[in-house]
């Protein structure tokens with residue numbers, strides 16, 4: 541695949557530049573005035589995080605990082621779904637080498653997004669279960685549209701959120717609430733998420749959500765960028781280091797767990813339910 545790490549200008553619209561590394565599943569648009577980059581996930585139908593979307597996300601985050609953007613806003617091109625989380629097809633009857641690459645890439649994306657030196661915000665313009673919630677909670681600020689849901693629902697699927705999913709969740713919610721929500725596999729409505737502090741603000745449209753994210757990122761305009769980045773890093777260093785130290789172990793645990801016949805059976809039933817619901 542044609543992919544270069546060098547930023548290339550492929551289009552101009554208003555005061556924004558659309559940057560691309562020839563990826564297909566993400567776009568990066570930089571506002572010339574504010575220097576803020578909007579990273580949009582655009583994998584139909586539901587922004588399921590498969591290996592290719594994860595690779596494109598990683599490339600785009602790296603691009604934004606190396607381009608010294610003033611901020612990163614993560615959002616979706618889908619009008620009702622931010623991200624449906626991990627693409628369950630990657631985990632159901634998996635192919636040996638691909639599933640290793642898939643989980644490794646997910647680790648990479650989390651390390652780059654949660655550990656980004658650039659300030660980050662999520663404009664959550666749709667449902668955001670599991671891996672979608674992981675991405676949103678890896679950012680420093682969340683603005684969500686009404687009538688959607690967000691949460692880590694892994695236990696509802698018979699799977700277990702690994703430690704680093706919990707780290708992102710715990711960087712937003714107090715331990716008692718995080719633990720209960722994770723054990724229940726609870727999905728929160730926008731209103732509930734606001735009340736509990738899982739999101740910071742609501743907005744009535746995607747444009748407003750992006751504007752509110754930009755306003756949050758703008759609060760750092762007068763803060764020394766190095767001091768800000770090092771402060772953020774210190775808050776997050778222990779979580780990041782833990783995964784760095786345990787990456788191989790984490791991969792092996794995931795592979796062992798996901799290949800259990802009972803887990804495969806559960807995923808199959810869950811997928812079937814999703815497909816039946818989609819046909820109705």
Ligand SMILES: CCCCC/C=C\C/C=C\C=C\CC(=O)SCCNC(=O)CCNC(=O)[C@H](O)C(C)(C)COP(=O)(O)OP(=O)(O)OC[C@H]1O[C@@H](n2cnc3c(N)ncnc32)[C@H](O)[C@@H]1OP(=O)(O)O
Pocket residue numbers: 585586588620621623624625626627628629667669670671672693694697699700701702793794797798811814815816817818819
């Ligand atoms: C101690 C050791 C620990 C080790 C670690 C071990 C394991 C950890 C492993 C995994 C962690 C996983 C985290 C995850 O992210 S799992 C994914 C969880 N996601 C979900 O549960 C979301 C499911 N989807 C939905 O709820 C809805 O689809 C949604 C609300 C997002 C959208 O609803 P809508 O009505 O608009 O769309 P649908 O008709 O439901 O879907 C359209 C289409 O898309 C398919 N689909 C939906 N979600 C997924 C998905 N996550 N993966 C794959 N495919 C998905 C759906 O089946 C429809 O397909 P089709 O019928 O049109 O073919």
